[in-house]
Amino acid sequence: MLKMNQINKVFRTEVVETHALRNFSLHVQEGEFVTITGPSGCGKTTFLNLAGLLETFTSGQYVLDGEDVSRLGDYQRAKVRNEKIGFIFQSFNLMPDLNLFDNVDVPLRYRGMRAAERKLRIEKALDSVGLLSRKNHLPSQLSGGQQQRVAIARALVGEPRFLLADEPTGNLDSNTASGVMELLHEINAAGTTIIMVTHDPSLATQSHRNVHILDGQVQSDNTNHVKAA
Amino acid sequence: MEIGPIYRALMRNRLGVILIAAQIAFTLTVIVNAVYIINDRGELMARPSGTDEANLFFINNIGYGDTYNEAVVSAEDLDMIRQLPGVTAATIINAIPVSGSGSSTGMATVAGRIEGVVPTAVYTVDEQALSTLGVELVAGRDFTATDVRYRNDSIARGDNEIIITVAMAEALFPGEGMQAVGRTIYDVNQNASVIIGLVARLQAPWPQSSFVENSMLIPEVYIDNSAIYLVRTEPGQRDRLMVEVEERLAASGHSRILRNNRSLEERRAESYRIDSAMSTILVAVIGTLMFITAMGIVGLAVFSINRRRKQIGTRRALGATRPDILRYFLLENLLISTVGVVAGAVLAIAFNLFLVQNFDMSRIDWYYAPAGMVVLLILGQLAVIGPAISATRISPALATRSI
Numbered sequence: 001m002l003k004m005n006q007i008n009k010v011f012r013t014e015v016v017e018t019h020a021l022r023n024f025s026l027h028v029q030e031g032e033f034v035t036i037t038g039p040s041g042c043g044k045t046t047f048l049n050l051a052g053l054l055e056t057f058t059s060g061q062y063v064l065d066g067e068d069v070s071r072l073g074d075y076q077r078a079k080v081r082n083e084k085i086g087f088i089f090q091s092f093n094l095m096p097d098l099n100l101f102d103n104v105d106v107p108l109r110y111r112g113m114r115a116a117e118r119k120l121r122i123e124k125a126l127d128s129v130g131l132l133s134r135k136n137h138l139p140s141q142l143s144g145g146q147q148q149r150v151a152i153a154r155a156l157v158g159e160p161r162f163l164l165a166d167e168p169t170g171n172l173d174s175n176t177a178s179g180v181m182e183l184l185h186e187i188n189a190a191g192t193t194i195i196m197v198t199h200d201p202s203l204a205t206q207s208h209r210n211v212h213i214l215d216g217q218v219q220s221d222n223t224n225h226v227k228a229a
Numbered sequence: 230m231e232i233g234p235i236y237r238a239l240m241r242n243r244l245g246v247i248l249i250a251a252q253i254a255f256t257l258t259v260i261v262n263a264v265y266i267i268n269d270r271g272e273l274m275a276r277p278s279g280t281d282e283a284n285l286f287f288i289n290n291i292g293y294g295d296t297y298n299e300a301v302v303s304a305e306d307l308d309m310i311r312q313l314p315g316v317t318a319a320t321i322i323n324a325i326p327v328s329g330s331g332s333s334t335g336m337a338t339v340a341g342r343i344e345g346v347v348p349t350a351v352y353t354v355d356e357q358a359l360s361t362l363g364v365e366l367v368a369g370r371d372f373t374a375t376d377v378r379y380r381n382d383s384i385a386r387g388d389n390e391i392i393i394t395v396a397m398a399e400a401l402f403p404g405e406g407m408q409a410v411g412r413t414i415y416d417v418n419q420n421a422s423v424i425i426g427l428v429a430r431l432q433a434p435w436p437q438s439s440f441v442e443n444s445m446l447i448p449e450v451y452i453d454n455s456a457i458y459l460v461r462t463e464p465g466q467r468d469r470l471m472v473e474v475e476e477r478l479a480a481s482g483h484s485r486i487l488r489n490n491r492s493l494e495e496r497r498a499e500s501y502r503i504d505s506a507m508s509t510i511l512v513a514v515i516g517t518l519m520f521i522t523a524m525g526i527v528g529l530a531v532f533s534i535n536r537r538r539k540q541i542g543t544r545r546a547l548g549a550t551r552p553d554i555l556r557y558f559l560l561e562n563l564l565i566s567t568v569g570v571v572a573g574a575v576l577a578i579a580f581n582l583f584l585v586q587n588f589d590m591s592r593i594d595w596y597y598a599p600a601g602m603v604v605l606l607i608l609g610q611l612a613v614i615g616p617a618i619s620a621t622r623i624s625p626a627l628a629t630r631s632i
Contacts (some may be wrong), residue, residue, distance in 0.1 A: 045629055054546055054626040075550050081625070082548020093543040093628055097238035109231055110548040138241075154547070166629050 001162060001193050002028040002051065007060035009046050009216075020046040021057070021216040028162075028195060033188040035204040036197045038213035044197045045166070047213065051195060052085055052164045053077040065161050082110050086155030086192075090167035092147045094139040094154075100126060101135040101145030104154045111158065125153040130181065152183060162193035169203065181206060235561050245573050246565050249529050253569025253605055254576055256522045261577035261601040262584065263511040265593045270504040276441075278326045278497070279394075279430030281363025284317070284462045285493040286471045287325050292454040294484040299452045300379055302483050306458060307355075307547040309481070310474055315466035318361040321450055322459045323353040324434045327497045329435030338401055340415040347400040347493065349393070349443040350376070350433030355450055359392070361461045362431065367412035369426030376425075376448040389447050392426040396442035422447075433485060436500050467492060483571070518580060522605070522614040526566075530616035542627025551621035558617035559610055566609035577601065 009021040021043050023142060028034050038044050049055040050062065061072050065084055072080065081087075094103050104125055108118045126132040129149035131142075138145050148168060155163055165184065168178030181203065188194045196207065204210040205224055212220040239246050250475050290306065291301055303321050310319040324331030335346035352358070356372045369392070376390055399406035401414060409424050416422065422445075431444040462470050475490045498505070534541065541554060549557075584590040 049626045049629055052546065052625075052629075054629065055624070078548055078553075078625075081546060087546050087628065089543070089628060093539065093546075095238070095540055095543075097241045098234055099237070102234040102237065105234065106544060109234075110544075110550070110553055126410040153357065158548075213500040 001030040001032070001065060002026070002195070003061075004051070005061045005063075007050060007062065008058045009043075009050060009055070010058045019216055021050070024060070024213075024217060026211060026218060026221075028193060030161075030193055031188070031191060032209060033185070033194045033207040034209045034211060035207040036195060036211050036213060037199070037201065037204045037220075042213045044213055046216070048164055048166050048195075050198050051088060053081050078110075082107055082158065084161045086150070086158065086160035086163040088151055088155050088163060088165040088168045090170040092139070092144075092151045092171075094147055094150055096139055098147040099136050099138055100131060100142075100150050100153075103139065103150055104157050107154060107158045121157050121159075122153075125157040126150075128156065129153045143176070144172050145179060148172060148176075148180050150185065152180070152187070154193075156187065159194070162195065163187065165194060165196040167198055167226040168196065169198070169200065170171070177203075231557060231560060232564065235557070236442075236564060239561065239564060245529050245533070246568070249525055249565050250569035250572065252522050252525050253566055253609070256518045257570055257573025257598075257601050257605050258576040258580050259518055260325075260515045260604075261573075261593065261597050262581055263515050264583070264601070265597055266590075267508045267511050269591070270508050273436065274501045274504055276432070276436075277430065277495075279364050279428065280326055280432075280493065281461060282493040282497060284464055284467050285361075285363070285459060285580040286462070286467055286474075287322075287457050287459045287489060287492040287493070287496075288471075288475060288478070289488040290456045290458060290478065290485055290490065292483060292485040297454060297484055299454050299456065300450075302485070303450070303458075305481070306456075306478060307357075308314055309477060310458060310460055311357075313470060313473065313477075315463050315470055317461040317463055318357045318359045319458060319460045320355050320361040321456050322358065322361075322397065323451065323457065324350070325457065325459065325493065325496060326432050326444075327436050327493075327500050328350075328434045329436075334416050334445075336397075336401065336414045336416055338412075338414055340421070341418045342415075346417070347397060347443060348438075348440040348514050349397050349445045350435075350440070351451040352431075352444060352446045353451055354446055356448065358446055358448075359428065361459050362435075363461060364431045365429040366392075367427050367429050368407060369424070371426060372446075372448040373490060377450060379450045379452055381452045381459045386530070388420055388610035389422045389449070391422045391435040391448075392428060392446040393424055393430055394431050394442060394444045395427050397444065398424070398427055400440075400443060443494070519608060520632045523608055526562065526609050526612035527616060530567075530613045533561075534558070534616050534620045539627055539630075541617065541623045542625055545623065545625035553621075554621045555614075555617050558613055558620055562609050562613040562617075563606065567607050569609075570605050573605070574598040574602055 004026045006022060007021050007024040011018040011020055015022050036047060050057050069080055101122055104122045105118055107219050123132055126135055129152055131146060131149055169180050172180060184194060198204060207224055210224060211218055292302060307319055310316055334347060334351050334353045337346045355377045356374045359366055359371050397404055398409035402409050410427060413421050413423050433441045435442055452486055460474060471490055478487055516521050581593045585592055
């Protein structure tokens with residue numbers, strides 16, 4: 001599903017070179033639930049950005065779903081993001097001026113899908129996170145947990161091959177976080193590959209694998225013996 | 230197309246939208262009416278006087294002293310001028326077309342009738358008037374030397390043979406103007422004038438008057454020590470002859486003052502100076518308003534984009550291409566501008582009706598409002614394109630940053 005081989009990401013300024021990722025290699029199989037952990041500044045977010053094709057890398061090779069995406073142009077990367085990747089962000093990143101229906105609709109609009117099909121998908125996605133009845137509400141009218149559920153619905157509505165989650169429970173209380181994790185496990189159980197960046201060691205144990213990053217490199221890659229879902 | 234979500238999002242941030250739409254509406258109201266006024270003035274200024282303006286100049290001659298004899302001097306002067314190389318023709322005339330100064334009267338088809346009197350400019354001229362003015366005789370005949378009468382205050386005007394413009398003939402004889410030659414008309418003193426010729430066009434001295442196309446030429450030279458010599462030259466000779474004629478007149482030894490040695494083009498420009506200045510001011514107002522409106526649109530777009538940088542990054546992360554982002558902001562601007570131009574079109578028409586009712590203006594042509602709408606929609610799109618392009622450069626990686 002995801003193969004990163006010898007990826008390097010260097011940020012350059014006039015005076016400083018920062019190696020965010022060094023010879024970074026990671027293979028994720030289809031259907032896996034992988035957590036990425038590591039201290040602040042270790043390269044987790046850089047990895048997430050590269051895995052999600054949000055940024056380009058300096059050298060190395062990245063194969064996603066059998067396609068080498070290492071040197072795709074901006075337009076093609078946007079299309080791959082739209083069709084194959086679902087994003088869940090720590091601060092939800094919902095559009096405050098759009099109601100839930102329109103928020104979930106955002107990625108589908110960029111796919112050129114017909115309105116009737118979009119409506120079916122949006123309602124199904126909102127229903128799957130238990131918020132269909134509130135489709136006309138604004139994000140500000142929801143709790144943090146509900147907003148993250150909307151963000152999950154938005155990530156799922158395009159039926160992506162894998163989800164990238166950036167600290168999805170970071171802004172939630174423990175009870176709400178637990179509910180979101182249950183939802184992610186259900187999604188994973190249904191066949192969607194998930195890569196989740198987290199600071200929380202307890203969440204790292206709830207995945208199939210935990211990859212620990214330190215100084216831009218994979219320090220450890222452990223299979224968890226606890227069943228993910 | 231994202232019209233629905235953009236519209237709903239705009240409705241949740243009404244203030245900025247209303248302000249820009251109101252600015253666009255105000256701008257449209259002003260520019261539609263201003264452009265109409267400019268075009269109206271432009272058409273007014275562009276009307277031909279009927280004369281060969283480019284090759285005409287005139288000079289005022291004012292004699293003084295007991296020995297000064299206007300009849301003799303003007304005959305000598307005209308004879309001298311006509312013999313100068315490069316002069317096509319010259320006449321003595323009481324007023325200059327489109328100069329702002331002249332005399333007028335009213336003419337009727339029935340002696341003593343007050344109703345239906347047609348106002349007209351009066352040009353008193355000698356037999357070279359038509360060839361000097363360069364007007365086109367379309368019916369009848371030109372004046373001859375024997376037609377010309379010389380008179381002063383002691384001799385009443387009396388009956389005349391006259392040449393009038395086709396426009397005046399139509400005003401006197403609706404539908405039969407071209408058959409006016411040979412017919413008699415009467416001035417307010419019931420003097421009879423037989424129409425011996427028609428000229429295609431000769432404007433009155435007052436370009437703003439309602440009867441600017443009505444002119445009457447009388448073969449008469451009025452002797453009062455003051456004369457205007459109108460001179461027509463061959464192309465390219467005017468400026469040289471203006472100097473030469475004045476020098477020769479001054480050197481002739483008669484006691485006189487020479488004034489206002491001017492070309493007709495120059496005099497015409499002076500007559501239309503207020504119209505021209507008004508057009509310039511209105512062009513400046515239009516330019517300023519459009520600039521301010523464009524800056525307002527740019528300001529709102531920049532503010533809106535800066536406020537939504539993370540949203541734009543998120544949209545990019547979710548699959549929006551750069552053209553998608555560009556299209557989003559162009560479409561958003563189009564919606565705001567559309568509200569503005571629709572309101573502006575209504576206001577523009579209402580404002581024009583106000584001007585029609587209160588300032589005797591004519592109604593704007595139907596296409597002014599839609600043309601103004603298109604111009605402002607294009608202006609809006611051009612104004613927003615810069616900020617929108619900058620929005621397309623926002624990295625999708627912004628979505629994962631905690632800002």
